[in-house]
Amino acid sequence: MASSLNKFRLALVQMAVGANKTENLQRATVKIQEAAQNGAQVVSIPECFNSPYGTKYFGEYSEIIPDGPSCQALQKAAKDNKIYLIGGSIPEKSDGKLYNTATVWCPEGNLLAVHRKIHLFDIDVPGKITFKESETLSPGNTFTSFDTPWCKVGLGICYDIRFAEMGMIYRDMGCKLLVYPGAFNMTTGPAHIDTLVKGRALDNQVYVAFASPARDNSAEYVAYANSSVASPWGEIVTQADETETIIYTDIDLEYVQTIRNQIPISFQRRNDLYSVHNNLDSKPETRFNQTYQLESKKVAETFNVDELGKKTVFCRCWESKKFPLCDGAHGKHNQRCGDNLGPVIITKNE
Known part of the structure; x- marks a missing residue:
């Protein structure tokens, strides 16, 4: 026994x-x-x-x-x-x-x-x-x-x-x-x-x-x-x-x-390739901004470099409230979901 x-x-x-x-x-x-x-x-x-x-x-x-x-x-x-x-x-x-x-x-x-x-x-x-x-x-x-x-x-x-x-x-x-x-x-x-x-x-x-x-x-x-x-x-x-x-x-x-x-x-297990997820758990962190949408149906957004300032900082984490511009949200995003993302910075030489 x-x-x-x-x-x-x-x-x-x-x-x-x-x-x-x-x-x-x-x-x-x-x-x-x-x-x-x-x-x-x-x-x-x-x-x-x-x-x-x-x-x-x-x-x-x-x-x-x-x-x-x-x-x-x-x-x-x-x-x-x-x-x-x-x-x-x-x-x-x-x-x-x-x-x-x-x-x-x-x-x-x-x-x-x-x-x-x-x-x-x-x-x-x-x-x-x-x-x-x-x-x-x-x-x-x-x-x-x-x-x-x-x-x-x-x-x-x-x-x-x-x-x-x-x-x-x-x-x-x-x-x-x-x-x-x-x-x-x-x-x-x-x-x-x-x-x-x-x-x-x-x-x-x-x-x-x-x-x-x-x-x-x-x-x-x-x-x-x-x-x-x-x-x-x-x-x-x-x-x-x-x-x-x-x-x-x-x-x-x-x-x-x-x-x-x-x-x-x-x-x-190759969790990078597949997983079984309990949908009753809280939803996993996502890198998709749910609020930002283009006004048109175009997939791409085009910027004229001549119209940018000396330095323009673009968001890559999709969390910025100023998207597509960066507002520093990537810091909290990285802590929350384990990413190591920073912004894209474009500088213009005079």
Whole structure:
């Protein structure tokens, strides 16, 4: 069992989910307690753990966060078992909209984070599966991470795992574990989920966990199950079958650093050629003056040298309020964004 600040035990609860919400909550509570008794310090349950997965069910099973019965059950489970609990997801209702939403709870029972699924599951594979979450759900618009005593954890839900950029942003935020409660189906699950879990882990040199419901072949939507955890080496280190079970993984943060030292891609990226940018951050400094415009549609502006004085100082940083003439703004500009720009000075000999 993990016991230091460099290691902790993660449990993924692959629970059976049925049509009875009360029974779903009771089952989740029992399984969370079992995971904690087996040494888990961070526990995740599946996507839509309180509800059948289907657009026609989302409204009926939806709740207000954090006041609904599902959140109350999660809060109590986290506090009673002294664990960090990733509450899979539930259908959330807020301001007349529905969301697919995960909550995270700390060992004191406080709500640490709320993640609304960013990428909605809208697919059409002819002859196999058509599903459109957007028929009833709205997308979330924020990235979600939370701190533990061991590391920062990034959170996504199911279809979010297909978007590599999201994982990269979490990596740049300092996350060393990414958790995706999800419910891949019998078409996309066997074909893609192992590759996606390994890919996100390998891309970002982090641990990646995927927590699914157990498979129920009598359900309208059949989950593939096979919950798994991949290491920063890009290999599946723990995996469930299709049945109701709990899988455990000791997350080794020293191993994360070892892999990053051996293959130092974070230092080898060509940020001069490409980048992944979090658009929710403040906009980067730009060298484009937003106020100065020529009166005509001409791209070039022409000066007659004979009309210039003995010395004319032109701005090159695009920040001058007297643009195109320099007013000294390049000093503050250089300090702010790291440029080393000065003006162009034209002198005229008499």
